[in-house]
Amino acid sequence: ARIEAERAVDVLADSAYVARYPRLEARDLGGFASGAGRLALVKRVPVGPVLAITPFNFPLNLVAHKLGPAVAAGCPVVLKPASQTPSPALLLAEVLLEAGLPPEGLSVLPASAADMEPLVRDPRFRLLTFTGSAEVGWALKRTAWDRRVALELGGNAAAIVEPDAGDLGEIAERLAFGAYAFAGQSCISVQRILVHEAVWEPFRALAAAATHAVPAGDPADERTVCGPLIDSANAERVARWVEQALAAGGRLLAGGARAGNVVTPVLLEGVPPDQPVVADEVFGPVAVLQRYHHFEEALELVNRSRYGLQTGVFTSDLGKVRRAWDVLEVGGVIQGDMPTWRSDPMPYGGVKASGTGREGPAWAVLEMTEERLLVLR
Structure with a gap:
């Protein structure tokens, strides 16, 4: 506050x-x-x-x-x-x-x-x-x-993690904060994390650990990062969408418990792209890991969303950053940080939905x- x-x-x-x-x-x-x-x-x-x-x-x-x-x-x-x-x-x-x-x-x-x-x-x-x-x-x-x-x-913010991104542990922690702070109730909350196959296994483990480590619960406790959803209807909706993703073949890597309007941070993988946690705006503490094989594929995955607000691109290759800037159908590309990052004087807004x-x-x-x-x- x-x-x-x-x-x-x-x-x-x-x-x-x-x-x-x-x-x-x-x-x-x-x-x-x-x-x-x-x-x-x-x-x-x-x-x-x-x-x-x-x-x-x-x-x-x-x-x-x-x-x-x-x-x-x-x-x-x-x-x-x-x-x-x-x-x-x-x-x-x-x-x-x-x-x-x-x-x-x-x-x-x-x-x-x-x-x-x-x-x-x-x-x-x-x-x-x-x-x-x-x-x-x-x-x-x-x-x-x-x-x-x-x-x-609304948004369906994605982050791309390339093999040359840097310290994967720091990136996992940063993206966990972007996904679960404010209980994910931000239009640029991290929802899709696209990870190159070369770093998939280590990043997957680090992301799960970072998700487990996010303090959730009472918003009056200043240590809390992930507080409650705005009301019980939204808490029920988020829990239902997670259950649907699991029933469709997704796998739970972390979180998912619910106590009242608090849903503990959820990290999923292997979720079909037509599921709401991938295709729609969750507006809750849910993130989905997706593996990709090459950078152009990652750009295509970002653009498959009907939303287009911001995308984070973790790479040290300026050519790839400029390529993302050219082809991503979003209002903003954030290099080296989560798509949740915003400075208030900057031009902020989206395209498509x-x-x-x-x-x-x-x-x-x-x-x-x-x-x-x-x-x-």
Whole structure:
């Protein structure tokens, strides 16, 4: 929670920086006969009122990613926080108002999804920005088809481990953290770990040991890495998906016990690709090992997902890194680290079912503004 609060401060600080240095582009049109003696200036202006909807899993930082850029762009914003976690949004709004934000610039509505339907349909909101599930996000886009929509949706994050990756033990521990922290309730949680056959056996053993070592249980204990799922329905779903994977021929290497809403970190192998733990977004503490024979095969396996958020590539070969950057159908490629890694100022977002648009204050402001041209003679 303290780390999330620190990250939210970074988001607001970066938003303030973006607000202080608005974009202005100048282009001399004299290179064409039609533009002789004329200068084009392009600035960005607010699109207008923004409707923002945020999820439960990072109830402060993801709210900051909506409010900070909206203030920087000059857009009034109505925010609907997750029903399970409205308090951080209300507290942050109070802080912004105390800092001088005009009251008409921000409203926070702790409402149900059904209650938000009229607002989603309201054409006065010129931008809808949503972070949450793919199913809900794309339904919102269909409703608001005639307006701007920015979607930061789910993922099925993969990591590729090449023979030249480095210390396999450190990589296994890093990926275990990426898979099981926050009980896997992150859209860039490690879900698929693709391992080259040359290092398959040692990495498999190290990954199982790293999974066993992840502290799970009470989130009030600061040693806990993997806490509970958000509710019993999701805990039951995750347990059911694991059972289905095992029934389909998958093998359990670690974890799988359940106590209330806590599911101990699960590591699987040999799971058929059509199983939900491979094909869909688990949004729980489950990771699947998959063996591959050559790097191009690993890239193909990453791209078989309908999601495309981020991928981690563990290799010291810059040529392979650039190849991954060229061909992977994802929003971001992270070299030498888990796909769960994120720095808040960077452009963050996905392709395919993972959404459209980018977050990170400088990029979110682009979503919230539009170009306006002035031609001078």
